[in-house]
Amino acid sequence: MPSLKDLRNRIASVKATQKITKAMQMVAAAKLRRAQEAAEAARPYAERMGAVLANLAEAFEGRDDAPKLMSGTGSDQVHLLVVATAERGLCGGFNTNIAKLAREKARSLIAAGKTVKIICVGKKGFDALKRELGQHVIKTIDLRSVKNVGFVNADEIGKEVLSMFADGEFDVCTLFYSTFRSVIAQEPTAKQLIPASFETDETEDRSGAQPVYEYEPDEAEILEDLLPRNISVQIFRALLENAASEQGARMSAMDNATRNAGDMIDKLTINYNRRRQAQITTELIEIISGAEAL
């Protein structure tokens, strides 16, 4: 049975926790806005890039001389999973969900007899994966010192992946991150980077005569120039989506925590008041019965 003093301490401690979660929620809300703006500002580039590449890729469909980054190595024995997560916890299921998706994929690949290699971007992803898949992790990239993710950071990761591909260290590369839908909904996503896949815009009318494009230098060279760049752009986009998702997830997690703390304080306060009342009653009865006995 906790004493009155214990209850009082308990209430004070929950109140302190509530203050912290409330502050974290506010900070996440402010950061979310910035992250969302950054994600939106990056969108036109990625979209234009995708459209142009899809256009170019169509011309190369089924041709033998298509670049390897697009057609693949012809095998799918070795898979590289790039798992992008946050550097910090306390953001609800954000890190867990991405890790879960990656773990399921890795499991099914291993079960199918493929080799799996993992690059973790962000410390939390590594923490979540190391117990089961620790021996598959070949590299972790730490972005903790980076305050705002810039294109340079994504480009570094992209170059790393490309040089590994050039050395024939893997055949298929998949990127795991979380797509930002809204503050309350973030969707863990797996996206295949190599061989490149393009969503072609079906709504566009392609039945008419295709206009003749002029290329300088020729198509093949442009495509070869663009494909590696596209990898970095995709990673950059994933990192920005992740940043926005992380803040969104943290915001709603902290909102929940604040509310839970509030409920708990209410409950504890009622309990405390009731106990105090009971104690006063007991004391009164003692005094009265003592006085009556005289």
Add this chain to the structure above:
Amino acid sequence: MAELFQFELVSPERQLLSEQVAEVVVPGAEGEFGVLKDHSLFMSSIAPGILKVRNDGDSWTEYFVRGGFADVSGGRLTVLAEQAVPVAEISREQLDLAIKNAEEDAADAKDDMTRQKADRTLRRLKDVAEALKQV
């Protein structure tokens, strides 16, 4: 009065410019080219250099661009550049860093093709540095 067309300059981090312009001169990989209204469909990768934009009138605005491509389609010009900075804002250090990187690229190039490409990049960057010094 010159006829205007839509021009967009986009870098991965943000959209720098989206406006009606009269003429744009782009540093293409195989030489500079100018774009006016009703240019034919055209796509080119760009070399590091100065991109010039003329709004209605005679004054030019200059941007330093590096890596990317230009796309003329649907009556508009889109330049996607890995790096795009207004010339007024560019700092010597950034350019020096780019030159240093290019020098390293040229030094570790494995075959002739890549070395030539790196050399070309390096030359372009030095030209830009030269041009900026005079300003």
